[in-house]
Amino acid sequence: MVKNKIDKTAEEKILLAAKKVFTTHGMAGARMQDIADEAGINKALLHYYFKDKEKLFEVIFMEEAQKFFPKINSIFESALPLFEKIERFCDEYITEMMRHPYLAWFIMNELNRDPEKFLNSSWAKANLPNPIRLVEQMEREIKKGTIRRIQPVHLLMHLLSMTVFPFIAKPMMQKALQMDDAHFKKIMEERRKEIPRFIIESIRK
Amino acid sequence: MVKNKIDKTAEEKILLAAKKVFTTHGMAGARMQDIADEAGINKALLHYYFKDKEKLFEVIFMEEAQKFFPKINSIFESALPLFEKIERFCDEYITEMMRHPYLAWFIMNELNRDPEKFLNSSWAKANLPNPIRLVEQMEREIKKGTIRRIQPVHLLMHLLSMTVFPFIAKPMMQKALQMDDAHFKKIMEERRKEIPRFIIESIRK
DNA sequence: ATTTTTGTTAACCATTTGGTTAAACTATAT
DNA sequence: ATATAGTTTAACCAAATGGTTAACAAAAAT
Incomplete structure (x- = not known):
């Protein structure tokens, strides 16, 4: 044909x-x-x-799920210094979320509907973010004394939450904070730098 | 009868x-x-x-939406010092999320499905979190020099994200971090103190 | 005691919905 | 030209689904 x-x-x-x-x-x-x-x-x-x-x-x-967990693992498992990893992660993720605004909601929604189905699929094993290397790196930095004592699990949750949640809660955020679409977009752009700054400010010794 | x-x-x-x-x-x-x-x-x-x-x-x-926005406004608009407000907010919110685990997902889901419908209802006007007082307070604290310069909008988003998101992403979090239900619950309990600590560590001058 | 109102059900109905079938059409190979 | 394999459609079907009706039962009012 x-x-x-x-x-x-x-x-x-x-x-x-x-x-x-x-x-x-x-x-x-x-x-x-x-x-x-x-x-x-x-x-x-x-x-x-x-x-x-x-x-x-x-x-x-x-x-779509491929896009939702974009290059996370390649960032998490790279040889970059911790702070740079955090910066790269935010930047990449926010880019992806802005490219596909529906995405975060869609994935979370269906994942909640039937977690077993997708999380136990062979796909998940290959593509789900694997944070072990990042966690290890955090532990090393704590031991070295470059960052303060904090449970890596929480640090990871903080990072993920701040990056992803605003996109899921977009309607609520816009309403509560009186933002139109342009304003929301501007704020999300700012977060590329704001989130790493906020985190580093909290953990750097 | x-x-x-x-x-x-x-x-x-x-x-x-x-x-x-x-x-x-x-x-x-x-x-x-x-x-x-x-x-x-x-x-x-x-x-x-x-x-x-x-x-x-x-x-x-x-x-259900009443429960999702529990005593937020009464906390936001109280006369408490900023740090204490943050602590109270996390504690209250996590309590509510643990009491109703399905809640965060349900509300976010339906809010995404048809934002206008609920956010423009008279209900929303009375119950939606009104962050203006908290934002003003943040601005005062910055001027006073007790916390560093940060856009209140972002600080507010950080707070909300870290508190709510883990409950929405529970299946993913549990899978990626190999947590059973008991472990997840324990981590969420820890976050009552962990989130305020993390935030205050970042913004206190 | 009888009427009226309220609560509850089984059976039914119209529409929607996911899915099938058989026929027709299109391009390519012979 | 004709057969063939892949593509597309109109018409159809059975099950699911939201909603209705008419009859019946239980309480309350008279």
Whole structure:
């Protein structure tokens, strides 16, 4: 088939549409007909390419989950100094969250719905953030005396929380703090530097 | 009607069942039949007391949302010194999250689904956390020189994020950090003191 | 004691929804 | 040209789902 580069194949259109519908409505709220409409194709074609809703959802979820845990491990396991790791992590993560604003909510949501299913999949073993190296590094820095005594688990939670949560709680934050979209975006940009500064200020000896 | 104090009225049974089903499956995933079964009554009775799914859901959501924004405002607007406010806030909030583990996810989830609906309701105006007093207090402390220069908005986000996020990301956290439920609970208990310590260490001059 | 109101149910209904089927269309190979 | 394999559709189906109805039971009011 000489595929026209400009207009996408049916399969591509379906994936794009499914991503949109699933990420905005969640698995339970998504309608196969809506996905078909969005893709501009017949509903039967969905089942031709992806046998059922469950399967289609899984493809989307796995694809999106890759983005949610982007280069975390490569940062966590790199040879960078601790403070630089923290800086790089925030910067990378915020970039990714701003590129895919729906993402954090979508992943967390489905992970809460059925944790076993995804967290025990072989995918999880390869892609879930593995913080062990970072934790070890924190312990070394404490022993060296460059940072104060703090449980690495908490430090890690602090880092993750401050980076991810504002994106999940965006509607609430915007309402409570009277922010429009532009303002929210500006604040998130600031956080790239603000979070590392805040953390380092707290732990540096 | 001489109501027996031990067994609940139908209405109470419905509310209890609806809460369970809605908070575990979300609005879209909840089934009216499941609520009826859980309550041990006929499905028609649901519509007798609460005219439709939407209405029943709203009752539950509003009820639960009260718990999610517990005594925040009374703490934020109290006359306590800043550091003490932070301590009180963490302690109160973590208590509430541990009492209702499903809560953070449920509220955030539905708030993301349809932000306008709830955030513009008259309920929101009365119950949404109003951080203005706290922000003013932060600004005063900066001027006084008791804490370093930091944008109050960020400080507020840090505080909220560190307190709430771990409960939303519980499945991921437990998996990545190899924690069983007991361990997770222990860590959350520690955070009552850990978060204020972390913040104060960062901003105190 | 009888009527009226309130509470509860089984059976039913209309619509939505995920999924199937068989036919038609398209491109490529023969 | 014709067969063939892959692609797409309209029409259809069964199950699920939110909601209604009419009858019945229990309390309360008269």
